[in-house]
Amino acid sequence: MAASLLVFFLTLKMFKLWLTLNLPISLQNWNTSTKSSCPTSSMSLIKSLTEAELRIREIMEKLDQQIPLRSFTHVNTTTSAAHSITTILNPQVTYCRGDRLDILLEVRDHLGRRKEYGGDFLRARMSSPSLKAGASGKVTDFNNGTYLVSFTLFWEGQVSLSVLLIHPSEGASALWRARKDVHDIIIFKGKFVNGTSQVLSECSLTLHSSAELCKYLFGGEHEVFYCVKPQHMPCEALTHVSTRNQKTSYLTAKEKSLFHMSKVGVEIMKDLKHIEVFQCNKNENVKEKCRIGMKIPFPGGYMLQERWITTFCNQSQLDTMKINGCLKGKLIYLLGDSTLRQWIEYLPNVVKTLRFFDLHGTGSFPKRLLLDAQRHTQIQWKKHSYPFITIHLYSVTDDGYIPLEIDRVLGDQNTVIVITFGHHFRPFPIDIFIRRAISIRKAIERLFLRSPATKVIIKTENIREMPIESEWFDDFHGHIQYLTMKDIFKDLNVGIIDAWDMTIAYNAYFLHPPDVVIKNQIDMFLNYIC
Ligand SMILES: *[C@@H]1O[C@H](CO)[C@@H](O)[C@H](O)[C@H]1NC(C)=O
Ligand SMILES: *[C@@H]1O[C@H](CO)[C@@H](O)[C@H](O)[C@H]1NC(C)=O
Ligand SMILES: *[C@@H]1O[C@H](CO)[C@@H](O)[C@H](O)[C@H]1NC(C)=O
Ligand SMILES: *[C@@H]1O[C@H](CO)[C@@H](O)[C@H](O)[C@H]1NC(C)=O
Ligand SMILES: *[C@@H]1O[C@H](CO)[C@@H](O)[C@H](O)[C@H]1NC(C)=O
Numbered sequence: 001m002a003a004s005l006l007v008f009f010l011t012l013k014m015f016k017l018w019l020t021l022n023l024p025i026s027l028q029n030w031n032t033s034t035k036s037s038c039p040t041s042s043m044s045l046i047k048s049l050t051e052a053e054l055r056i057r058e059i060m061e062k063l064d065q066q067i068p069l070r071s072f073t074h075v076n077t078t079t080s081a082a083h084s085i086t087t088i089l090n091p092q093v094t095y096c097r098g099d100r101l102d103i104l105l106e107v108r109d110h111l112g113r114r115k116e117y118g119g120d121f122l123r124a125r126m127s128s129p130s131l132k133a134g135a136s137g138k139v140t141d142f143n144n145g146t147y148l149v150s151f152t153l154f155w156e157g158q159v160s161l162s163v164l165l166i167h168p169s170e171g172a173s174a175l176w177r178a179r180k181d182v183h184d185i186i187i188f189k190g191k192f193v194n195g196t197s198q199v200l201s202e203c204s205l206t207l208h209s210s211a212e213l214c215k216y217l218f219g220g221e222h223e224v225f226y227c228v229k230p231q232h233m234p235c236e237a238l239t240h241v242s243t244r245n246q247k248t249s250y251l252t253a254k255e256k257s258l259f260h261m262s263k264v265g266v267e268i269m270k271d272l273k274h275i276e277v278f279q280c281n282k283n284e285n286v287k288e289k290c291r292i293g294m295k296i297p298f299p300g301g302y303m304l305q306e307r308w309i310t311t312f313c314n315q316s317q318l319d320t321m322k323i324n325g326c327l328k329g330k331l332i333y334l335l336g337d338s339t340l341r342q343w344i345e346y347l348p349n350v351v352k353t354l355r356f357f358d359l360h361g362t363g364s365f366p367k368r369l370l371l372d373a374q375r376h377t378q379i380q381w382k383k384h385s386y387p388f389i390t391i392h393l394y395s396v397t398d399d400g401y402i403p404l405e406i407d408r409v410l411g412d413q414n415t416v417i418v419i420t421f422g423h424h425f426r427p428f429p430i431d432i433f434i435r436r437a438i439s440i441r442k443a444i445e446r447l448f449l450r451s452p453a454t455k456v457i458i459k460t461e462n463i464r465e466m467p468i469e470s471e472w473f474d475d476f477h478g479h480i481q482y483l484t485m486k487d488i489f490k491d492l493n494v495g496i497i498d499a500w501d502m503t504i505a506y507n508a509y510f511l512h513p514p515d516v517v518i519k520n521q522i523d524m525f526l527n528y529i530c
Contacts (some may be wrong), residue, residue, distance in 0.1 A: 050222075052222070052435065052438050052439070052442075053222070055438060056431050056434045056435055056438065059434050059484060059487075059488075060430065060431060060434070063176075063430065063480065063484070066119075067119060067172060067173060067176040067480075068117075068119070068173065069173055069177060070117070070119065070169055070170045070173040070174075071170075072170045072254075074254075075110060075254075075257055075258065076109060076110045076111050077109050077110070077111075077170075078109060078110065078168040078169075078170040078171070078258060079107045079108070079109060079115060079120050079165060079168035079169060079170070080108060080109055080110040080112075080168075081164075081165040081266035081267065081268045082110075082266075083108040083109065083110060083111075083112045084105060084106060084107045084108050084165070084268050085105070085106045085108065086103050086104065086105050086106075086149075086163065086268060086269055086271075086272070087103065087104045087106075088101065088102070088103055088272075089102040089103065089104055090102070094276075094278055094280070095153055095275055095276065095277045095278065096153070096277070096278055096279070096280035096282055097153055097154070097155060097156045097277055097278065097279055097280060097282060098152070098153065098154075098282050098284070099152075099153045099277075100150055100151070100152055100153070101150070101151045101152075101153060101161075101275070102148060102149070102150050102151075103148070103149040103150075103151075103161070103163070103269075104146060104147075104148060104149075105122075105146065105147040105148075105149055105163060105268065106145060106146050107120055107145050107146075107147070114145055115145040115169075116144060116145050117143060117144065117145060117169065118141040118142060118143040118144065118145065118146075118147065118169060119141070119143075119169030119172055119173060120141075120147075120165060120167070120168055120169045120172065121165075121166040121167040121168075121169075121171070121172045121475075121476050121479065122139050122147065122149075122163055122164065122165060122166065122268075123136075123139075123163070123164045123166055123265075123463075123504060124136065124137025124138070124139050124149045124151070124161075124162065124163045124164075125137060125161075125162045125164075125504055125505070125507070126151045126153075126159050126160065126161050126162070127159070127160055127162070127507070128155065128157045128158055128159050128160070129160075130157070130158070131155065131157050131304060131305065132303065132304070132305050132306045133154075133155050133157070133302065133303055133304045133305070134302065134303045134504075134505040134506060134507055135151070135152070135154055135299050135301075135302035135303065135505050136298065136299040136501050136504040136505055137149050137150060137151045137161070137163070137299070138150045138151075138298055138299065139163075149163055152299070152311070153275075153277045154302040154304070154309075154311070155277065155302065155304050156277045156278055156279050157276075157277060158274045158275075158276055158277075159274060159275050159276075159277050160272075160274050161269055161272055161275070162267060162269055163267070163268045163269050164265045164266065164267060164268070165265070165266050165267075165268055166264060166265050166466065166475065166476070167258065167259075167264065167474075167476055168258060170255075170258060171255065171258035171259060172476055174251055174252075174255040174258070175251075175471060175474060175476045175477065176476075176480075177250075178249075178250035178251055178471065179429065179430060179477060180429065180430075181250055182250060182427065182428065182429055182472070183206060183429075184204070184246060184248075185245065185246050185248060185427045185428075185472050186243050186244070186245060186246070186387065186389055186427050186428070187202070187204075187243060187244045187245075187246060188202070188203035188204055188205075188225075188227075188241055188242075188243050188387075189201070189202065189203065189241065189242050189243070189244070190202075190203040190227040190238045190240070190241050190396075191238070191239055191240040191241070191242075191393060192227075192230045192233040192237040192238055192239070193233075193237050193239050194232060194233045194234075194237050197232070199230040199231075199233055201227050201228045201229070201230045202227065202228050203225060203226060203227035203228070203241060204225075204226055204227075205224070205225060205226070205386060205387060205428065205432065206226075207226035207227075207228070209226075209228055211228045211229070212228070212229040213226050213227065213228060213229060214226065214227045214228075214229045214235030214238065215235075216235075216238070218385060218386065218401045218404070219401060219403060219404075219435075219436075219439050220439075222435055223386075223401075223432075223435060223436070223439065225386045238396060239395065239396065239397060240362075240363050240393040240394060240395055240396060241388070241393070241394060241396050242390065242391055242392060242393045242394065243387075243388075243389045243390060243391065244391065245389075245427075245470065245472075247470075249471060250471075251471060259467065259471060261467050264466060264467035265466050265467065286314075287312070287313055287314040288313055288314060289313060289314050289316065290310060290313035290314065290315055290316075290524075290527040290528060291313070291495075291528065292455055292456070292457070292493065292494060292495040292528050292529075293493040293494070293495070294312060294313055294495070295312075296312055296496050296498060297311065297312055298498070298501060299311065299501050299505070300312055300496075300498050300501050301498075301501065301502070301505070302505055303502075303505045303506055303520075306506075306516050306520075307520065308502060308505070308520035308521075308523065308524065310524070310527075313527075315523070315524070315527050316527060316530075318523070318526050318527070318530060320351075320352075322530065323350065323351060323526060323530065324351065324353070324375065326526065326529065326530035327351060327372070327375060327377045328375045328376065328377065329375070329376045329377070329414050330377050330378075330379075330414050330415075330416060330529070331378050331414060331415045331416070332377075332378065332379040332380070332415075332416045332417075332418070333380055333382075333405065333409065333415075333416070333417045333418070334379065334380065334381040334382070334418050335381075335382055335384060335400050335402045335405050335406075335417065335418065335419050335420075336381075336383070336384050336402075336418070336419055336420035336421050336459070337383065337384060337388075337420060337421060337422070337423055337424055338365070338383075338512065339420055339423065339459070339461075339462060339499070339511075339512060339513070340381060340418060340420045340459060341365070341368065341381050341383075342512060342513070342518045343381070343418070343518060343521065343522055343525075344368050344370055344379060344380075344381040345368075346515060346518045346519065346522065347370060347379060347522065348370065349519075350519070350522055350526075351372070351377075353372045353374070353375065354370045354371065354372050354377065354379065355370065355371055355372070356368065356369065356370055356371075357369040357370070357371045359398075361395060361398060362395050363392065363393045363394045363395040364390055364392035364393065364394045365383050365388070365390065365392075365394045365395075366394075366395055366398060367380065367381065367382050367383075367398040367400075368380065368381040369381075382398065382399070382400030382405065383399060383400060384399075384400060384401070384402050384420075384421045384424070385399040385400060385401040385402070386399075386401075387424050387425060387428055387432070388424050389424045389427070402419060402421065402436070402439075402440050402443070403439040403440055403442065403443035404443075406440070406443035406444060406446070406447050407443055407446065407447075409447060409454070410450070410451065411447055411450060411451025411453070411454035412451055412453055412454065413453035413454070413455075415451070415454045415455070416454070416455045416456075416457065416529050417447075417454065417455070417456045417457070418456075418457045418458075418459060418525065419440060419456070419457070419458050419459070420458070420459040420460070420461070420499075421433075421436065421437075421440075421461075422460070422461030422478060422481045422482070422485070423461060423464070423473070423478070423511060425481060426472060426473050426474070426477040426478055426481070427470075427472035427473060427477075430477075430480065430481070430484075433481050433484070434484060434488070437484065437485055437488045437489070438488060441488055441489060441492065444456055444492060444494065445492075448492075448493065452493075455495065455528065455529050456492070456493075456494040456495070457494060457495040457496070457497060457525060457528055457529075458485070458489055458494050458495070458496050458497070459497040459499050459521065460482050460485060460486065460496065460497070460498050460499050460500050460501075461478050461481060461482050461485070461499060461500060462499040462500060462502070462503040462508070462511075462513055462517075463475050463478065463500060463503045463504060463508070463509060464478070464509065464510060464511040465509050465510065465511065466509055478500075479500075482500045495525075495528040497521055497524050497525060497528075499513070499517075499521065502517060502520065502521065503517060
């Protein structure tokens with residue numbers, strides 16, 4: 001056993017070495033500008049796969065196993081919230097703050113028959129509206145039609161429990177299948193400028209066209225943006241891009257019936273009354289101060305009186321003086337989408353001395369810069385480059401492809417990078433998201449080699465509106481990305497701000513969470529860096 005494992009690892013090592021050695025040759029041999037020269041023999045196909053591509057395949061295969069195809073003949077055989085049964089395990093007469101409460105969920109179909117497989121997309125939350133309190137519950141899928149839903153009773157008072165069936169497993173499976181086939185759901189238009197003339201041209205992340213193409217390599221050979229080359233315009237003349245959403249669905253009529261408004265996010269725990277949680281004089285465990293690199297559990301905190309309280313570290317209450325002192329001399333890079341842009345818009349409320357500096361940006365979502373010249377604090381936000389979805393023309397000249405932005409940072413103990421991406425990737429094949437996450441991870445590793453003191457914080461994707469008009473932006477896709485991202489970044493020395501967990505706790509079903517959530521994300525951020 002041990003010997004065969006050793007042989008396996010040696011083979012793997014040699015294979016990787018062989019890959020590294022062969023890589024430069026294979027790239028030379030593979031002339032990307034011609035279609036006929038694609039490698040055909042399996043040998044050259046293996047050669048063309050970089051380690052990153054192998055990792056992407058590995059992750060995708062793992063996801064396929066987690067979300068198997070579930071065909072169904074009738075809605076009757078899909079999961080029904082109304083027929084599913086929940087039981088509190090080991091019910092107590094009195095619950096104490098800090099206790100765990102477990103619920104066994106047995107899912108049934110619309111005819112009341114037990115289901116024998118899992119995969120339902122569920123969301124568990126506990127709340128006390130009068131205390132402005134909320135927290136996520138943890139769902140464990142046993143893949144046999146039963147689930148364990150665990151809540152930690154973080155606060156005292158009257159607590160309601162909720163488990164929502166967001167999509168039955170058959171619906172989740174249909175979304176996953178559809179995402180594999182997805183193409184041309186988001187149509188990109190590029191604006192090219194030559195002197196006074198402007199031309200709009202079709203662009204895409206995967207363009208199958210016989211026309212002459214402009215090819216923009218923004219992450220080596222594997223991340224490419226294409227535009228049909230306009231006449232009398234060089235490829236470099238691309239200045240702005242906008243997008244349009246096709247109203248196409250890849251779901252069958254039968255599958256679509258699972259996504260009717262009345263069927264999305266249905267409460268399963270309808271019969272449970274409140275439970276009463278008491279203080280019971282239990283001592284709280286002493287917690288370490290929050291710092292970067294801590295492993296964060298799920299749930300990693302809860303909302304109480306609208307304040308986010310972490311469960312895995314001791315947050316400090318930072319006053320203005322502390323914050324001002326902490327931000328002195330700091331260079332902060334916010335790289336991502338508009339959910340991080342919300343931070344830079346909100347920050348002047350937290351730090352009154354920060355002023356926006358006009359960067360002469362054009363189009364929507366230009367680069368943003370906040371300065372406190374006296375304290376030498378600089379905070380900038382840049383959008384994360386393709387794919388970026390908006391109907392308004394946005395400038396591509398100040399785009400920030402995250403791996404490249406990280407490579408440009410020298411880094412020191414006063415440099416902070418915050419990263420978020422996800423929402424704009426939902427309507428594209430998952431490998432585009434995975435490839436970007438791996439590229440970002442590699443850039444962070446390079447950064448830590450030259451500057452281990454630089455602080456890197458990853459903000460995960462948040463939940464959004466439900467139900468949603470277009471299946472492509474569904475939280476199911478976001479959840480897969482969220483789990484994948486946590487997995488890819490798990491053993492890096494980075495801080496995590498779990499926006500998914502937080503927005504469930506805050507019941508914030510918005511693409512752009514309300515200010516109270518942003519405020520608490522920034523508080524968490526300051527706790528990591530101060
Ligand atoms: C790639 O193929 C094109 C078209 O056949 C040719 O013009 C070009 O020189 C080739 N480039 C390389 C690097 O072989
Ligand atoms: C679905 O269930 C309903 C209610 O039990 C029943 O009337 C109907 O015939 C069933 N349809 C199919 C196709 O099984
Ligand atoms: C489902 O799986 C869990 C965990 O393996 C097991 O404890 C439980 O008995 C199973 N339930 C059924 C109905 O098979
Ligand atoms: C720009 O447009 C002019 C007028 O159509 C054309 O002559 C020129 O070649 C164009 N420039 C480039 C670099 O394509
Ligand atoms: C958190 O830190 C403060 C100040 O250092 C300390 O008084 C408090 O007991 C700590 N709380 C926990 C739960 O560790």
